[in-house]
Amino acid sequence: MNELLTPHEFTNHDAALAKAEQGVANLASVRNNRWYPRFHIASNGGWINDPNGLCYYGGRWHVFYQLHPYGTQWGPMHWGHVSSEDMLHWQREPIAFAPSLEEERNGVFSGSAIVDEHGDVRFFYTGHRWANGTDNTGGEWQVQMLATPENPNDAHLQRLTKRGVVVDCPREQVHWHFRDPKVWNTDGTWYMTFGVSSADQRGQMWLYTSTDLEHWSFDRVLFEHPDPNVFMLECPDFFPVTAPDGSQKWVIGFSAMGAKADGFMNRNTNNAGYMIGTWNPGESFQPETEFRLWDWGHNFYAPQSFTAPDGRQIMYGWMSPFVQPIPMENDGWCGQLTLAREITLGEDGDLHTTPMRELEGLRGSTKDFDNSTLGVNEELLIADTATATELEIEFDLTQSTAERISLHVHETQDGSFTNVAFDAQMGRIVLDRVANARGDKGYRAAPLDAAELQSSHLRLRVFVDRGSVEVYVNDGHQVLSSYSLPSSGPRAIRLIAESGTATINRLVRHELKSIGLE
Ligand code: FRU
Structure with a gap:
């Protein structure tokens, strides 16, 4: 012993x-x-x-x-x-x-x-x-x-x-x-x-x-x-x-x-x-x-x-x-x-x-948006109010001219939101909290390699929970996880083609079920 x-x-x-x-x-x-x-x-x-x-x-x-x-x-x-x-x-x-x-x-x-x-x-x-x-x-x-x-x-x-x-x-x-x-x-x-x-x-x-x-x-x-x-x-x-x-x-x-x-x-x-x-x-x-x-x-x-x-x-x-x-x-x-x-x-x-692939089992109702191109500065409302949502998005970067394709999550009526963006000038995926009403601000930026930057299929999976957002880039080649603490009222999700166009091959929204710990 x-x-x-x-x-x-x-x-x-x-x-x-x-x-x-x-x-x-x-x-x-x-x-x-x-x-x-x-x-x-x-x-x-x-x-x-x-x-x-x-x-x-x-x-x-x-x-x-x-x-x-x-x-x-x-x-x-x-x-x-x-x-x-x-x-x-x-x-x-x-x-x-x-x-x-x-x-x-x-x-x-x-x-x-x-x-x-x-x-x-x-x-x-x-x-x-x-x-x-x-x-x-x-x-x-x-x-x-x-x-x-x-x-x-x-x-x-x-x-x-x-x-x-x-x-x-x-x-x-x-x-x-x-x-x-x-x-x-x-x-x-x-x-x-x-x-x-x-x-x-x-x-x-x-x-x-x-x-x-x-x-x-x-x-x-x-x-x-x-x-x-x-x-x-x-x-x-x-x-x-x-x-x-x-x-x-x-x-x-x-x-x-x-x-x-x-x-x-x-x-x-x-x-x-x-x-x-x-x-x-x-x-x-x-x-x-x-x-x-x-x-x-x-x-x-x-x-x-x-x-x-x-x-x-x-x-x-x-x-x-x-x-x-x-x-x-x-x-x-x-x-x-x-x-x-x-x-x-x-x-x-x-x-x-x-x-983990089992987590696809959390998906409840699903809305499949048609593939489309957002015109210069055009916006698309993806959800009026989302508390437990997964988005699957694929952009064609070879066809998009936007300097930034922004996805606002937790966007509330007081004008606050968290921005998840493909930033063409930086060549990175950005998670920006500068427009948050609560909590620590600042932005973080994950790199894309040369092939990813010229890709006709940049893929994002974005998980929006009540107080957080997780972004998986190109099947998890990079990930960004941040708290995002929205103000009161409905929490919209919106896509914006800033100063250029955005070509979307695929855009699917899933409502996610609770894991039962609330
Ligand atoms: C990391 C850590 C560990 C330690 C634990 C204590 O966050 O500091 O090194 O075991 O947390 O809570």
Whole structure:
């Protein structure tokens, strides 16, 4: 037995969970639904951040997330939980973790799940303490911990048993940050990586190995970020992908703290992205690409992926409200996850992330607009009022002369809207919130490559929920996810050909059903 595996309870877990459920219920009872999602995962009440413990177990999809049950700002972390049989209808499950052990006294931080070859599930997460016992001024003390289901036959995973620490922190080699374990198996050996700020404050991912998932030993530094400004890699991810020619690559993903904005890149407070490269056991990761963003929107962070039983790599991100004001904090809830995305490596050597194909099942009534050309400065009203809508749009750029083809979403009678635009001058897809009445403003702009810019079929899938918009460009070659918090009254969607024409090959509007968490 691993002597580290001794849970040291400072409070009763069941009592802490019951108290947290009450905290969420109190906030849910005063919740305002004006921006509360219909088809994205959010907590009933309270603050959420990172997706955690993603897995398919017992015939159900499980999504856990960082939860603060007592307020709408970040605070002592718990794990909330929802599950679904089909990715379309979700149900709330009991809160999975509240701080109850010494080693996680100030928070049950992010972590992941694995389902082993026998079908057993295990959860690895970070136990967090403030080093001075009270606040962040004295640094952090973090360790990696294990949990297992109390009843493996419960497909709902309603009760998890904490098993204690599996990786302690060599604190003299670490500057505070040591968290967010991700576990996988290669050739019969278990590997764990997590984010570390080294003693000289470089952002690193460390690699540990195990044969039994309980005893772990340090193997090497898997990766160090080349930018000395980057001091921590939060929520690291590491998985293989198969290229169209059958060759295997490895993807390293992380949420980098400290990188400076550079042109259109890294505009958010912290930014999540990936590199593609190679890895073999006994080696460090060898990147073959530069750092690329998973998502160019204002609000995307801390994604986590997992492997579905059919081999697809599925990712959820957190729509992080980085910048004040954050108006939903006054509504009893704060924060939602993105849609589930399938990650694939395309012919172009880049990753594509498209909404998981199951999500087409959310489509209810559909309106197919005829293909048409908007004349110079002409407008087309796509919806008078839309709260849960998906648009499929295809433009012929070879025939369009507009300097900008703008799609106003959440357009309200006070004149505010969010603009999703193909900007011909910039050569980018722009998500612009400058005309928003509420919340953080600013714009973000995702690149199009030379072929995409001359394409007769630029494709956009735009998902408009009550308080957010997600834009998938050319089957997920680029994505932008942002909060968009409309004013009161009907929320129109309108297309405008600015100072030129826009040729539309295809325009379809789908009303989307609720996923059942409202
Ligand atoms: C990322 C993060 C993780 C940490 C968690 C705490 O958003 O800071 O590194 O485990 O959130 O809530």
